[in-house]
Every structure is written in C-alpha cells, then in structure tokens.
Amino acid sequence: MDSLYQYAWLVPALPLAGAALVGTGLIAFNSWTNRLRQVNAALIMSLLGVALGYSLALFWSQVQGHEAFHWQFTWAVAGSFHLEMGYVIDRLTSLMLVIVTSVALLVMLYSDGYMAHDPSYVRFFTYLSLFSFSMLGLVMSPNLVQIYVFWELVGMCSYLLIGFWYDRVAAREACQKAFVVNRVGDFGLLLGMLGLFWCTGSFEFGVIGERLEDLMAAGSLGTGLATLLVVLVFLGPVAKSAQFPLHVWLPDAMEGPTPISALIHAATMVAAGVFLLARLEPILEHLPGAMTVVAWTGAFTAFLGASIAITQNDIKKGLAYSTISQLGYMVMAMGLGAYGAGLFHLMTHAFFKAMLFLGSGSVIHGMEAVVGHNPALAQDMRYMGGLRKYMPVTATTFLIGTLAICGVPPLAGFWSKDEILGAALGANPVLWSVGWLTAGITAFYMFRMYFMTFEGEFRGLSFGPGAMRVGELSAEEEGHRGPAGHHAAHPHESPWTMVTPLVILAVPSVLIGLLGTPFANYFEAFLEGHGPLRVEPFAAEVDWQEFGVTAGSSVAIATLGILVALLIYRLHRVDPAQLALKLKPLYEFSLNKWYLDDLYERVFAQGCRQLARQALEMDYRIIDGVVNLTGLATLLTGEGLKYIENGRVQTYALVILLAVLSLVLASGLA
C-alpha cells in the first residue's frame, strides 16, 4: 500500500512530462510537432489517463480508510531557516485529484473536436497538460508556500489560455486583466502568509492553527490582528474564486477557448479558492470574525453574480456570472463553517458547470457554421433559438445541467445547494434569505438561457426585434466574413468527441448528489471521518421538519423562477423588452455589471497609468534634468516654482514619492 503513496507524485508529474515533451518539441521542431497533431494529443491524454487511474486508486485507498500520507523534502535553507516542500494525500486531496483528472480528461477529449481546425491545436493541448500539472500540484500541497507556488502557476496557465488566440484584442486585454487582478489577490495572500509565519513561525495549516490559538489564549496576539492576517490570506481566494470585489476578471476570461472556460474557469481553478478555504479550516475555526467576512463576501457575490447573469446575452458571459454566483455559495458555506457542504457543492458544480460550458461550446461550434467564426455573433443567444431540433444531445444535456444548477430534486445541485442553505438557516437567517433569493434568480436566468438557446424557432442572423440595431449587425457581418453563402443555413450537432464528454458528465450531474443526501451523507462521512467509511443510513438525527422547510422553500422558489422564465421566454406572455423598459434603472444596472468594470477602469487602470506617466515625467524632467543641468537651471531660476504653483503633474509625483519616503522613515523611527 505504501508504494502506492510513495509514487503519488507521478499524478502531477505525468501531465508535466507531457507538457514539457510536447512544449520542447514545439520550440525545437515546430513544424514537425505541429504536423503530428493527434499523436501529441493522444500522448498527453494517455498520460493524463494514467494519472486519472492513479488518482482513482488513491481515492479508493482513502475510502478504505487508510491513513493520510505526507512526504516532504527541504526545498530551501538559509542559516537556520528551513522550508519544506512535498505532498500530502489525504481524503480531501484524493477527492480533488479525481475531480480534476476526470474533468480535465473529458475536456481534452472534447477539445479534440472543438479545436480540430485550429492551427495551434498542439499548443492548446500543451497548455492543458501544463494546467493539469499545476492544478494537481495545488491540491497536493502540504503547506501555504507550496499552495502559493501552484496558485500562481495555475494563474499563469489561465493567462496563457485566455490569451490563447493572441491576435484578438479582447483576448489580450482579458488575459492581462486576469493575471493582474489575480496578482492583487496574491498580494494579500503573500502578506497574510508572511504575517502568519511571523506570528507562528510555520507554514503548515495545522501548526499555524494551534499556535495561533495558543498565542491568542496567552494574549500575545490580538484577535483583531489574527483576523486581519487571515482576511489577507482570504484575498487570494477572493481573486481566484472570483469573489466581489475581485470578480471582474472571470467574465472577461471567456475570451479563451470554451473548453478552457469549462475546465479552468468553471470546474477546477476557480474552485481552488474554496479548496484553500477548506485547507484553512484549522486556522479559520479560531477566528469567527474572519469567518463572518468570508460568509458575507460569499453571500454578496452569489447575489451579485446572479443579478448580472439575468441580462447577459452572450451565452458564455451568462454562464460565467452564474459561476461567480455559485462560487459565492461555496465561499458562503466555508464562512459558515459548513466545509462539507461547500466542498460538496464544489464537486457537484464542477460536473454540471463543466457540462454546461461544454454544452455552450457545442452550441457555439454549431452556430459558427451559420454565422462564422465571430465570437460576437456565435455566442449571442439572440441569434439562437430552436437549437434542440438540430442538436438534440447537446440540448438534452444542457437541460439536465440547467435543472441541476436550479436545484430541482433529485439532481446533483439540489442536494448540495440545499445543504448550504440549511447551514445558512441555522446560522443567520439573513444569509439564508440572500441565498434563497439567489436560488430563484438562478432558476430564472438559467431557464432564460435554455429557452433562448434551444426552444422556439431558430432565429439565425434574422433575429427578432428588441436586440441589436440592424446596421450594427450588418457592419459586423460584412467586416468579418465574406458572403453569407459560405455558411450553412442551420447549425449542426457536434462530432462524437464533443458529444461523448457531455453525455458522460450528465451522469454525475444527475446522480452524484445522492452521495450527500441528509439521510445518508456518504460525502461528509468520507471527508470528515476517520478509518473505514461508515455511514448510518437514515441516521436517526435527520430532522425531517427542517429538511422539509429548507428543501420545500428552495424547490418552491426555483419553480417560481422557472415559471417566470417560461412565461417570458417560452410562452412570450410578457415581452422582455417592455419589461426592461419599465425597470430601466435596474436593467441598466445589471446590464452594466453594476458599473464595477467602469469604476475599476477609471480608478485603478487609468490611475495607475497616470501615476506612471507622472513618475516618468519627474524622472526625465527633474532627476535627469539635474544631471543634464537643464533641470538645475530651471529650478534655480525660479521656473521650478511654476511647477509647484500651477500643480504640474511631476510635482504631484514628487509629493507622492516624498510621502512614500516619509511614511517609511516615520514608521522606522517610531
């Protein structure tokens, strides 16, 4: 048994080897490697397949009740300081390994079809393999530093994949935004990590938790400071799991190819924040203040995401906001201390959201045959409609995913979301009501999406009133593609490589929730128990009344949401355009994403640019100017006074710089 664990490093190492091999090939023998398209893909997929098999073996071993396994080596030494790296295989890790490898493998299979005509097909698989390595490394990390390492590596893969189509301007902007926003989160994570190390002298979760408790008990560390440090660490998950206020990168990240949106920006990487919160459990449990921050951030994000998703017309953007909203649920669960529930939702969400995204990719793939390779057209739901007729498998699986995310029993999403809502009801009714309301909005926007895409008549480019202006459309069309005769009249179902993953993912989307029913919660028994898995079926303490209240209320609001969507978008009893007009301020608010993107652009992006310009101006005019004596003369003859008097930019920069200096000096002397 031990040898199984000793070689567990193979799980991330195999995809890394694949990526390194093919990547080297791409650099050294470019045309050769590019020609062997499916050979490379097959190599990478079989390596990941072995990793999946290995993960399943590890998972099974954990289910059998074997002990968690730790392995470490000294990574860095300086004087008396040692920093360890290594890996840990415990129940949470083994579960995450299975989720990541299985979704990644299905996404790869799907990508073979989706990216079939892309000239950078091989590069795409290389990146996918590199990402799999990083994500697997992340979930196996035993301490905070190593988590930080892989945390940034998955961020880099995300950057590379969002910017995959690098001749698109939108992709360029999106990948930079994603990386920088994530760096802001990592800034907090790093500071919090350093602060915790300062207080406790360790990076191990368990050790930090114990020592923090001791320190706080001894009174040598204020609870406020400890809370602040943990909240700083929480900034990492806020960015990575797209929580307010750092969620803005995720919708833009949809510029990447759709399989990436499914794998990275729905199922795995964005869930890393939730995973980290689960790892932080031994630290968080001593700090109720930090838990409150986490819970409210999650609840607010859940509502924010759902409220924006209502008005999105881009099918991927809609799903992206839905992801933000669902991640909010998970984070809220973590903040409530319901780790099992949060992780359960992570798992169910990984499967059904991956399926939804892959389904949207299948739709886009089909639409591209009609409208051409223009994301602005192929992803716009206003051009779709009636696709069920042309793409029956995609439509069925998408419907399953929609039902699952809406929380319709007995599909997966019902059980996991209900568990979170149950926990919220026990802790804070306000949080529960936010979550409950969001569940209704979720049902509405998801069915809006389903109806707009798959039901009714196919609209194609001659879509009905109330959407885009006609001139705009024709201009776009002309600019992009030649005569329309090149396109098919109808979309088509996708090839088997794309459809098979959808069908496979539909199975867990329906069934996996049954592992975590309140009557027999195998999932939590596995995560939180020790020794062999033991579940008392129909446990005596099931509170039927409470279950009835929470389940009943959430089914009720979901039904309400579905009915409203049915009325508006299927039966057309209410005209959505009229409705939008009537609720114009709210509609605009949602459509413009609460104006957060504009705000950030104006304050942070432009502010940073402005500051940089001023710094350079000062560098050139004053510092270099003094060297060239021109500046000195200016300053001496009183010309310099002008800068101060009329508030020229460089003066501000100088003031800022002096402020930085004096701040540091003052604090040093204090």
Added chain:
Amino acid sequence: MEPSFPWLTVLTLLPLAAAAVIPLLPDKEGRTVRGYALGVGFVDLALMVWAFWSHFDATQPTYQLVEQYAWMPQVGLTWSVAADGLSVSLILLSGLVTTLAMLAAWRVNHRPKLFYALMLVLYSAQVGVFAAQDLLLLFLMWELELVPVYLLIAIWGGPKRQYAATKFILYTALGSIFILVGALALAFRADTFTFNMAALAAQDYSLAFELVVYLAFLVAFGMKLAVFPLHTWLPDAHGEASAPVSMILAGVLLKMGGYGLIRLNVELLPQAHLLLAPALGVLGVVNIIYGALTAYSQTNLKRRLAYSSISHMGFVLVGIAALDVLGLDGAILQMLSHGLISAALFFLAGVTYDRTHTLAMNEMGGIGRIMPKVFALFTAGAMASLALPGMSGFASEISIFLGVTSSEVYGPTFRTVMVVLAAVGLVLTPIYLLSMLGQVFFGTGAAPACDLDQEHQHREANQGAICFGTSCVVPSEAEFGDATPREVFVAACFLALIIGIGVYPRLATQVYDATATAVIAQVQDSSVTLARLPQLPAGRPVGLPTGSGLLGIVD
C-alpha cells in the same frame, strides 16, 4: 587543500591575454575572430566550473583558492585574489553571461576585431572585480571594466549612443573616485597600511569614520546598482547599447554594485551598516516602486526592460538591509537570478529588434504570429521576471520577503511597511511586463496602414513584405523569420538555469549560504562591540534583540 595551480589568476587573465592576440589574427569578415573569442570565453567558463567544482568547498565560509603576489609594493598594491561563496557565484554568472553574449553577437559587421577584443577585456575585468582581495586591485579592475563598456556603447550603440556612453562614463568614473577615496581612507586608518580586505575587515574603526566611508562607498556602488536617484544613466546606457552589451550591462555589471555593497559596506563596515541599513531598505523600496512605475510608461522596449532592472535591484537593497541570513541569501540570489533573467530578456529584445528594426512598442504589435518561438521565449522570460513560482525570481523574492519578515532588528511597524510596499512591486511588475508582451506580440486590432502602395507590394523583391502593427518592413530591410536554432539555444541556456534554480533554489544557494551566514554573524558581532546595548540575551542565533536601541528602531 591549497591548490598549487593559480586558478583564479588564470581565470582572470586568460581572456585579457587572448584579447591581446586578436589584432594579430587574420581577419576574414570577423568570422575567425568570432569563433576565437567565443572559444576563449567558453574555455574560461569551463575552467571556472572545473576549478570551483574540484577546488572549492562551499561548506566553508572562508576565502579559498587564495593567491597573493606582491605587484607594486611601493604603493601597497598586491595581486591578491581569492574566492568565497559570493565571489564564486558571481564569477560563474559573469562567465556564463559574457560567453552567451558573444554567442548572441553573431552579426557584428562593424569592426568585429575590436568588438570581440573589448568583450574579452570586459570578461577579464568582471572576473577580476569579483575575485580581487585587494582594494586597490578591485579599483583597478573596476576601472578596467569602464573602458570597454564605454567603447562598446559609443561605437556599436543605438542612435543616442554618444550621449548614453558619455553619461555612463561620467557617472561610473565619478563613482569610482569614491571607491578610491574610501579605499585610501581605510588603508591609512588601519594599524598597518594595507589594502587587503581580510586584514581591513579585522580592523575596528570609530563609528564616525565608518559612517563617512560607508556613505562614500554607497554613492559609488549605488550608482552602479542604479539606486534612486543615481539611476538615470542606466536607461540610457541599457537602452542604447547593442543587445549583447545590454546583456552584460544588466546581467553582470549591475551586480558589481550589489557585490560591492556586500563585500565592502557590509563586511568591512558592519557598524555603519547596522546604523544605515534602514535607509538602505527605504531606498530599496523606493527603487522597487519607482522603477516599476517609470517602466510602465516607457514606450521603448529596451528602456522598459532597463527600468524593470531598477525595480528589481530594489529587492537586492531590501535583502541586504534585512540584516539576516534569509534576506542576504535572497539578495544574492536575486542578483544571480536577475542576471540570468535580464540577460535573457535583453537578448530576446535584441532578437526582436533584428527583425523589426524598431524598439518602439507602439510600432510593433501582432508579431507573435510571425515569430511564435520568440513569443514563447519572451513570455517565459517575462514570467520569470515577474517572479512566477518555479522560476528563480520567485525563489529570491520570497527569500527576501521572509528575511525582512523574520528580521529581528527592526520593529514590527517598519517591517510591515517595508514588506507591504515591496509587495506592491509584485502587483506592478506584471502590469508593465504583460502590457509589454501585449503591445509587442498580441494583435492590436488596428488594420495595418501599410506605407507600401499596391504597386510597390507586387514588385518582385517586396513579395515577402510583412506588416507589424501599423508599419511594414520589406524583406531587404529586415529578416522576419522566427528565432534561429542559435537564438533558441542562447535563450534556452538562460531559461534552463532560471527554471532549475526556481524549482530547487539550493542549486544556487548552497554555494554561498555559508558565506552569507558568516557575514551576518560578523555584522551581529559588531553590534556587540558597537552596542551600548546592555541587555543582549544569550542564545539568540539570528538577529539582534528587538529591544535594541539602534536608531530608535524599536516597537
């Protein structure tokens, strides 16, 4: 253990001697000279690796491979060379970067003999600076390095090369006067007149004297390290020099400043260092933020990289100022890592320039489509520079952060502010580096406004005209192919080391960890002599007690 063979002398003088032969070589369009110089560089590098591998014991903090010959006893000058962990790592870095720079300089069609001769002289001077044990010898080597750099910039540089070269020589020459004055002051103040560093380190000076000499050295090395506000020569010099020279300038010459700070300021003047370290830390933080901001608004590719060097050198200062082993280890690793990363980036900038014939980023755009390999390598280099984990920049910066965090000399407020402000640099770095990648390699969305008209384009010679961003280049003016195997090889050498050190930093740190530990121990010892510190609790392995009254740096 004492080697009989004078390894360091040979390593130092071999390129210089080889350079003296170059004028005698028959010149066939510079090909022979090129091969010859490259061969010499490689042989010297191989000898270094062999000598240090077999004769250097990294577990010892002491000077090894010691050689001492009286040279001009009248003025007290001895040819005295030795190496400890710090020297060894930097000598290896200079050997590697210079050799690869000569491999990068493949098409020197203007006075190739002089070019390669100067490169070899520069090679010797770098090794000499890092190996010198005698202050006067160090000064001589320092001066020896200036001349070839001045000529290399002034003859083979960009359009503003004269200005840049003059500025460089004025700054550095002015700086080296401070070295000379400081060295003389130390030598005269010592019990017996000597320039020997080990002997000088054993001396005790009065605090006031130490402070004055410290400031003199700080000016000299601060200029070299491009410490704000003495940095403005750097963007000009690095921006105007040709790519191979920029590689050496950024890769090795900057590190001489950091080396000098550690070797002279910290080792010889520990009391002054204890007092002035906070100021050094503040300068470091200013460098980090200021360099990053100015880099962001640069529109010239090489100048942006040059300002990013200023930002990264700030981390070296912060690490030196941390006054503990982790910080110093990180500072040295940051020098090595930045040496590799900046050399790689400047090399790739040169590769790009060879094709586009412009360094203005707004005139490029979309060239990733034409040069995917360069794009990939450039991305890897930029990722290393923004301290992506798994690459050497992360290992050094995390070590510096940990060093400042766990440094027991400073009060918590000071440490917090330092760490937070330095971490702001981590957010700014991707902003300017990724926007650089975006502007140069990603699509701009703008339709190319080709100044070649239709008729022009159909002419035979212009069939392969290629459009970057908004300008077009005809094939007769530029080569627009992807990276050649030679170019991939050069970049891959750097990247392999960057990733190797990033994955397992002990590859590099074990060379100098013993030295760094000894240096810090020495500084802490001096605090005992310095200290009017009554209460030094025994048994603290690292750092001073937080209660020390130094500069009032207490909680």
